Amino acid sequence: MQIIKDKEIIEDHWQHIADDPIPPEGCITVSLNRWKAEKDRLIARDGGEIGLRVSTEDSLDEIADDLKHFQLIALGFPTFTDGRTFSFARLLRERYHFQGELRVIGDFLPDQVFFLSRVGVNAFEFDETTDLNDALSALNTFTVAYQAAADEAEPPYRRSLSKPTEGDASM
């Protein structure tokens, strides 16, 4: 299956494991509950990388100390209007300094990828019906932004290069 990662369409090599047995090899993600239940075994596993699936009902405080074990965090949208995902992403990047892959999964739209990339998401796993090229171009919807966020530490009035200049727009 293909996903978008770092502004490119790539073949995905991660498996999302639900209640099935943990495969010895390969990169896998597990839910927070499963992580809590089988943490020691998962840490000891050396056949591939571990990722964590976080739902909007989970608490980030619970995983803060474990972040070093994860190469990927997959934030799940239960529905595309659940905006908690956006705060989760930003907190993971800006407060918890998570450096791995931050991916969104579940019910979300290509129309949301621009804002998601601004809050720190760098990978997008759509369902099969979505045209990934549409989603890819949506990453470039805006070339300007008023806010500081995960992608830009300073608001426009502090950015020397793109600082607004007065009186440029034609009235």
Added chain:
Amino acid sequence: MYQYNEFDQRLVNERVAQYRDQTRRYLAGKLSDEQFRPLRLMNGLYLQRHAPMLRIAIPYGLLASRQLRMLAHIARTYDRGYAHFTTRQNVQFNWPKLEQVPDILADLASVQMHAIQTSGNCVRNVTSDHLAGICIDEIEDPRPYCEIIRQWSTLHPEFAYLPRKFKIAVSGAPQDRAATKLHDIGLYLSKNETGDIGFEVLVGGGLGRTPIIGQPIRPFLEKRHLLSYLEAILRVYNLYGRRDNKYKARIKILLKELGVERFTERVEKEWRQIKDLLVLDQAEIDRVENHFSPPPYEPNVAAEEILDVHKQHDKSFATWLIHNTGQHKIAGYAAVFLSLKSPTAPPGDITQQQLDAVADLADEFSFGQVRSTHRQNLLLADVKKSDLYNLWQELEALDLATPNVGTVTDLICCPGLDFCSLANAASISVAKGIHQLFDDFDYLHDLGDIKINISGCMNGCAHQSVGHIGILGVDKKGVEWYQITLGGSSENDASLGDRLGPAVPKDRVVDAIATILKVYTEQRMDEESFLAAVRRIGIKPFKKQVYANH
């Protein structure tokens, strides 16, 4: 007023392109109704009873004459020749075609306007005092802060999918004319003990189904922390606000469920972690403030004498002067209200001819600017007193000089069942009925300051719960009934009205209002206002009379 630079303009242009693409994909069947819904709402487009309704942002109610002319152009080209001003200082068109909305937005962008976040579960247009910058009691002009908040909230990547809509108001004067306490966040510019100016922060006000008055959570916030504090409040709301029930999703419910102390604790804790990361620099405040420097006034203390002559000769002018003009901080100037409450038009409506004409009057008499008010009127803020007589004559000819500002017939009214798909009952026809009670302006003026607010359903767009008299349309088995409340206020003494009694049927609602007004005139003491009288005698005497024969 604020002028876009290249950066601001580019953002609005890119938003038009984005929305054009979304409309195209929806019409091509690539976006479902359900997927398109929040996307179009975030651009102010509702699908209504007859046609879509497009709401356009008027940031803190400020319009340049060329922007008014563009609204006239849109009314002519894409609509049926008129526009409707709302209680949040915005403007709505009731008849655009969905496929033409991208063109309307492109036209708007050409005059630095947009419909960004005028609906949807996001941060809405920031509102303010319509007398900002000219009133005598101001601590500081709130508009630069409104503009700073507008920019910060526009396309904020973290807060576009909140549990529910989110409204912010800023007041710069102790006398609240912006219904500040009835916003999700209300900010009062205030001075601390050492004389520094900052903000008092209120949270959790709001109308709709569960009207609640906002509570102070911080007595003084330094200006440099304005944006980080807003961001902390929004983040707490985004993370913890309820998403299971849309009627319990506003921040006021979170505040109520947590209690103000625990809520404040969460906000302050969040804020402490980000306050040094997002600082509002004085240089940026200065940059934005420069856009709001006073126009080149020519103070004239002798203007009163000219006015006196006209007042003596023309009683209608003298009456208009009392009701439709307000004090200005510069000698020789006045603020002039243009009443959009003529007996012949729905409250808040204005035709394309009137829009063009008002633009011309703004250019001639008020430095080319117009303001929309919370009570759905327009304002020319900076008129020379020596020009008032000429201006009045022009406004008379345009049917914009009904001398009823601040009176019973200056009522706030939503579009109601005639246009809105949410409404349970008509509101415009009730407004019309109330107008017909007053063929005589003397009785109207004798009644003094009475605010009537009429909403066609529980969503309460016309803020009926804070009207001195509130009228709420309800549906009872397919028939329109009206619930009446008395004693509400949206000002400093904000309060929610008390229910008079059982709802009254449509054919009796205007009679009921007439009876309420009669009870007031019988019971009032000296110069006592309606609100003061209701607060003194309670609703019983009114109730007794209204339900006497039923």
